[in-house]
Amino acid sequence: MNQAVRAIWTHESTEVIKTGSWRLALPAYVNLPAPCHKACPVEGNIAVWIQSVENQEYRDAWLTLIENNPFPAVTGRICHRPCEDSCNRGQLDEPIAIRCLERFVGDLAIDNGWAFPETAASKTETIAIVGGGPAGLAAAFHLRRMGYAVTLFDDQQQLGGVLRYGIPPYRLPKDILDAEIQRILDLGIDVRTNTRISSQTDFENLRAEFAAVFMATGAAVPKRLPQLDYSQPWVIESATYLEQTNSGDHAQCGERIVVIGGGSAAMDVARTARRQGKEVAVICLETETAMPAQRDEVLEAMDEGVTLIDGVMLRSVTDRALKGLELACVKVEFEAGAERGEFSVNSIAGTEFTIDADTIVAAIGQDPDITTLQDSLDVEAGLVRVDEQQQTSIAGVFAGGDLVTMQRFVTVAFGFGKRAATEIDRYLRSSTSASDSTPEQAVSTDMINTHYHPQAARAKQQMVPVAERQVSFDEVELALPGDEALAESQRCFSCGNCTFCDNCFDYCPDMAIKRENGGYRVNDDYCKGCGLCVRECPTGAIVMRQER
Numbered sequence: 001m002n003q004a005v006r007a008i009w010t011h012e013s014t015e016v017i018k019t020g021s022w023r024l025a026l027p028a029y030v031n032l033p034a035p036c037h038k039a040c041p042v043e044g045n046i047a048v049w050i051q052s053v054e055n056q057e058y059r060d061a062w063l064t065l066i067e068n069n070p071f072p073a074v075t076g077r078i079c080h081r082p083c084e085d086s087c088n089r090g091q092l093d094e095p096i097a098i099r100c101l102e103r104f105v106g107d108l109a110i111d112n113g114w115a116f117p118e119t120a121a122s123k124t125e126t127i128a129i130v131g132g133g134p135a136g137l138a139a140a141f142h143l144r145r146m147g148y149a150v151t152l153f154d155d156q157q158q159l160g161g162v163l164r165y166g167i168p169p170y171r172l173p174k175d176i177l178d179a180e181i182q183r184i185l186d187l188g189i190d191v192r193t194n195t196r197i198s199s200q201t202d203f204e205n206l207r208a209e210f211a212a213v214f215m216a217t218g219a220a221v222p223k224r225l226p227q228l229d230y231s232q233p234w235v236i237e238s239a240t241y242l243e244q245t246n247s248g249d250h251a252q253c254g255e256r257i258v259v260i261g262g263g264s265a266a267m268d269v270a271r272t273a274r275r276q277g278k279e280v281a282v283i284c285l286e287t288e289t290a291m292p293a294q295r296d297e298v299l300e301a302m303d304e305g306v307t308l309i310d311g312v313m314l315r316s317v318t319d320r321a322l323k324g325l326e327l328a329c330v331k332v333e334f335e336a337g338a339e340r341g342e343f344s345v346n347s348i349a350g351t352e353f354t355i356d357a358d359t360i361v362a363a364i365g366q367d368p369d370i371t372t373l374q375d376s377l378d379v380e381a382g383l384v385r386v387d388e389q390q391q392t393s394i395a396g397v398f399a400g401g402d403l404v405t406m407q408r409f410v411t412v413a414f415g416f417g418k419r420a421a422t423e424i425d426r427y428l429r430s431s432t433s434a435s436d437s438t439p440e441q442a443v444s445t446d447m448i449n450t451h452y453h454p455q456a457a458r459a460k461q462q463m464v465p466v467a468e469r470q471v472s473f474d475e476v477e478l479a480l481p482g483d484e485a486l487a488e489s490q491r492c493f494s495c496g497n498c499t500f501c502d503n504c505f506d507y508c509p510d511m512a513i514k515r516e517n518g519g520y521r522v523n524d525d526y527c528k529g530c531g532l533c534v535r536e537c538p539t540g541a542i543v544m545r546q547e548r
Contacts, residue, residue, distance in 0.1 A: 019510055023529025025544040027504075027522055032540065034495035035442040036083035036098060041415035042068040042138075046083055046098060047497050053101060053489040062109045065102065066116065069414055070141040071134075071180050073110055074163065076103025077172055077477065079411045080294055088493050091445040094458035096492050097480075104485040110179045116187055122147035125211035125428050129153065130197050133161020134410045135216035135401030137184055138417025139424075144187045146425050151210070152189055155196035159185075161218050163410065165243040166265065168272050169473045200375055212396045212424045215373065215384065216417065219366040219402035225260065227314050228362060234325060238265045238363035245272050254358020255279055258327060260314060261363030262291035263408075267298060269361050270306045274470055281307040281355060283314065283327075285334045285345055296461075300476065303466050309355070313345055317360065327355040339406065368403045389423040390416070398424055443495040447540035450493075452503075459488040498541040504533035 034047040045064055052061035065072045079099050087095035108114075127143050129136045132154030140150045158164055163177055185191060197203060197217075206213050222237040224230060230237075236251055238261065244251045255278055259270045262284030273280045282301070284291060288310045291298055302308055311331055318326040331351035335344045367382050378385040378393040383404050390398045400416030402408060462478040463469075469476050480488065504520060505513045512527035513520055534542045 018525045019528045023527060023547070025529045025531070025546045026524055026527060027529075027531065027533050027542050028545050029498065029520060029522075029541060030496070030543055031498075032440055032443045032496035032543075034493075034497070035086040035088055035444075036096075036495070038442045039082040039086035040068075041082070041409065041411040042418055043415070044068045044083075047492060047494050049105070050096070050098070050101060050489050050492045051494050051497060051499065053105065053485065054492065056486065058105060058108050059112075059114060061105045062114060065105060068418060069411075070116070070138065070184055071106075071414065072102050073106030073176050073180055074172060075411055075414070076100070076106045077176070077475075078167060080409050086442075088443065088445045088448060088495055089453075089491060092450050092453060093455045097459045097461070097488050100459055100461060100480045101485055101488055104480050104482075106180075107176075107479055110176065116141075116145070116183060119145050119147060119187060121149045121188065123149075123428075125149075126151060126209075127424060128206045128210035128213045129216060130206070130213065131161065131216035131218055131401070131403075132156065132159035132191070132193070133216060133218045133401065134163060134413035135218075135403075135417040135420070136161070136214070137181065138414040139214050139216065139400070139420045140189050140417075141184045141187070142418050142421030143424065144184075144189060146421065148425075150189050152191050153195045153197060154191075154193050155198075157193055159191065159193065165246050166239065166268070168242065168246060168268050170271070170275070170469070170476045171268070173475050198372055200372070203372060203376060207394070207397065211428055212398065214417075214420050214424065215392070215397065215399040215403055216401045216413075216420075217368065217403055218413075219368045219408065221367045221369050222362065223365045223367060225314065225362055225364060227316055228360065229317070232319070234319070234359050236359060236361045238269050238361055239366060241269055241361050242272065245276075250276065253278070253361075254324065256324065256356060256358045257281075257361060258283060258325075258355060258357040258359070259361045259363055260284070261365070262286045262293060262310070263363065263365065264293045264297060265365075266363035267293045267301050267306075269363050271297075271301050271304055272473075273361075274301075274304050274306055275473055280305070281309055281357075283309045283312045283329060283355070285311070285313055285332060285343070286336075287311050287334065290334065290336070300463070300469075304470050313347065315352075323356075325357045325360065327357060327360070329353055329355060365408070366402075370403075389426070390420045391423065391427070396427065398427075443540040447537075447543070448493050448495065449536055449538050452501075452538035453491070453493060456487075456491050458491070459484050494539045496540055499539055501538060503536040503538065504542060507532050507536045 036046040049061040049064040076099055081099050083098050084095040089096050126149040129140050129152045132152055140152050144150050159181055228235050241251045257273045257278045257280050259266050259282045270280045270282050312329050313332045315328045331348045332345040337343050370379055384399045386392055386399050386404050390400055392399050398420050400420045401413040464476045510526045512523045514523055531544050534544055
């Protein structure tokens with residue numbers, strides 16, 4: 001016969017009353033992705049490494065960062081920050097300054113001489129990478145860490161591609177770039193610079209010599225405006241202009257420069273010319289707020305004295321000899337298309353005007369050079385066609401970065417390099433690709449108890465004063481001081497990651513939450529499924545799941 005349960009519980013244990021039978025749902029500890037992780041082109045574990053910064057475990061933060069991105073000091077300066085646009089904190093006050101924190105960690109690594117863990121060449125296959133820019137360097141890093149021997153080919157004297165020859169030092173100092181590239185090379189990469197894969201024979205020789213080939217030659221062929229006569233000395237391509245100035249030379253141009261374009265390259269040209277003492281105007285089809293350049297770049301350019309003439313199209317140019325150039329322009333209505341690079345414009349009658357100039361720098365984008373590849377690989381709309389595994393129409397030949405996409409962002413290229421390494425490894429190991437399972441839903445703001453996150457101002461990016469910026473190529477954005485970086489890390493919700501705060505343990509009315517193995521476990525004998533632990537979780541790391 002079962003023993004009767006006492007009616008008064010104050011002096012007896014209640015463990016005999018297994019209230020778990022009352023519930024309809026059970027809490028579960030999960031590790032859902034943060035929205036910043038989902039938005040990051042390299043799929044960085046942002047909430048995890050920021051939590052390490054908050055705990056002042058800076059080397060741990062760096063080690064988490066470089067699992068996905070070997071260039072934190074670079075991306076901490078030039079990334080277009082899609083992660084911040086997705087940050088849940090923005091629903092409360094302002095997004096976390098993720099890029100600033102990434103630079104903080106990346107710079108610490110350089111200052112302290114932190115090196116990547118050594119990796120032996122444990123695999124027999126050798127991999128060829130053609131292109132020493134962002135995608136190629138990222139692929140070399142990840143493949144070498146997997147144990148492959150890697151040979152990197154580049155047609156320039158130094159590695160870096162657009163990072164070295166396209167981005168001015170006031171945005172990306174070359175010593176920072178050199179430090180992060182050298183750290184990759186120290187893993188044991190065979191580098192062959194001044195080597196151009198320029199013929200079908202060269203390409204076939206690579207395929208014969210190496211187990212797999214990754215093509216990452218970027219976009220180096222400038223788009224051209226039909227309104228311009230490129231044979232004239234007063235027309236300069238933006239890539240040529242930036243490569244010359246980034247190499248220490250001064251492009252030959254007059255005092256009045258008009259830059260055509262609205263992207264980052266146009267801003268880089270304009271701001272570089274201002275530092276050379278030129279009078280600079282930028283004309284672009286888009287309105288100011290719709291320009292493809294990062295908003296910060298546009299505002300900084302205008303602060304530095306660049307004149308922006310937006311919503312305008314060039315119609316023609318007249319060379320008036322000693323009087324210089326006269327640019328005939330008209331105001332337009334600009335409408336972006338469904339895909340990047342697609343758009344339509346309509347001239348507005350009666351809005352014609354002219355601009356005087358001595359030099360025109362065209363910065364309307366670049367395309368990949370596919371002349372070497374088009375006889376061997378499938379090409380579509382000027383890009384090399386790849387499948388979901390980034391493999392081209394030839395088995396064992398992979399491609400990525402600007403060669404396959406119109407998303408011309410450095411971090412997107414880093415992401416292509418990382419994924420290419422994974423797919424090359426799968427190809428050589430004859431394993432299947434990751435299944436196309438439904439991706440986990442990112443943690444949303446309504447899953448987080450924001451009561452535990454009082455409003456706090458976002459760390460403000462400090463800048464070198466404008467007067468100093470206009471006459472120097474020194475870096476214009478200043479690093480966050482350590483105390484500000486720590487305060488900014490404390491603003492992070494740590495979305496989807498348990499911070500072991502004990503809220504679930506403390507608030508459970510049935511003491512059904514147990515500490516176990518450094519974490520927590522739900523004792524389903526006693527959990528009534530009230531959901532209080534979920535409501536009190538400050539990070540969205542617990543969810544209720546209906547029981548069958």
